[in-house]
Amino acid sequence: xxxxxxxxxxxxxxFLGFILTIxxxxxxxxxxxxxxxxxxxxxxxxxxxxxxxxxxxxxxxSTRNAPLKPPSRLLPxxxxxxxxxxxxxxxxxxxxxxxxxxxxxxxxxxRVSIHxxxxxxxxxxxxxxxxxxxxxxxxxxxxxxxxxxxxxGNVMGVIGAEGVAAHRERYKVGGFEIPPGxxxxxxxxxxxxxxxxxxxxxxxxxxxxxRHLAQPAYSIITVQ
Numbered sequence: 001x002x003x004x005x006x007x008x009x010x011x012x013x014x015f016l017g018f019i020l021t022i023x024x025x026x027x028x029x030x031x032x033x034x035x036x037x038x039x040x041x042x043x044x045x046x047x048x049x050x051x052x053x054x055x056x057x058x059x060x061x062s063t064r065n066a067p068l069k070p071p072s073r074l075l076p077x078x079x080x081x082x083x084x085x086x087x088x089x090x091x092x093x094x095x096x097x098x099x100x101x102x103x104x105x106x107x108x109x110x111r112v113s114i115h116x117x118x119x120x121x122x123x124x125x126x127x128x129x130x131x132x133x134x135x136x137x138x139x140x141x142x143x144x145x146x147x148x149x150x151x152x153g154n155v156m157g158v159i160g161a162e163g164v165a166a167h168r169e170r171y172k173v174g175g176f177e178i179p180p181g182x183x184x185x186x187x188x189x190x191x192x193x194x195x196x197x198x199x200x201x202x203x204x205x206x207x208x209x210x211r212h213l214a215q216p217a218y219s220i221i222t223v224q
């Protein structure tokens with residue numbers, strides 16, 4: 001009897017997840033351009049990026065280790081990057097700014113993902129991978145490498161608290177503090193080995209992407 005009840009519960013959860021998947025309409029970067037029309041929101045998880053109406057609320061998963069509840073409103077997150085760049089040259093002028101106008105929020109990580117926005121590998125170049133893109137963040141007077149890994153066909157790196165030799169915190173919970181009045185800016189630089197059009201996406205999460213504390217921001221960079 002108990003086994004039957006558990007089986008029905010699992011089926012109900014799977015059906016609910018299927019409905020949510022249809023409602024969110026995931027967008028794949030590999031097959032075309034990333035565009036967010038006015039009145040839409042971008043949601044980023046390890047599975048990719050989704051665009052949904054702005055009135056929609058991201059599905060949140062509770063985390064036992066989260067010290068605080070996430071803010072009731074998404075924090076302002078801004079990404080600035082040049083529109084064009086050259087291969088094998090560090091792209092400077094990239095900045096990501098996070099503000100917290102409200103109460104203290106849970107410690108979190110800055111998640112930076114890079115998506116290939118066109119099929120340049122069809123012209124003889126290899127697909128995007130940690131071997132042909134480099135990401136660094138400026139901390140304490142020097143450029144600190146951000147270790148990248150493949151996630152659902154895209155490249156991702158995670159930046160947590162300062163004071164490390166290299167950022168490799170993707171599978172850790174928590175990160176930098178978000179006190180009231182926080183106004184924090186990260187200076188980044190990215191180096192691409194091959195030309196193409198890439199989407200640079202920034203998100204803030206306290207628990208490896210299950211929840212987001214800020215509305216993800218993105219910029220398109222054309223590398224020649």
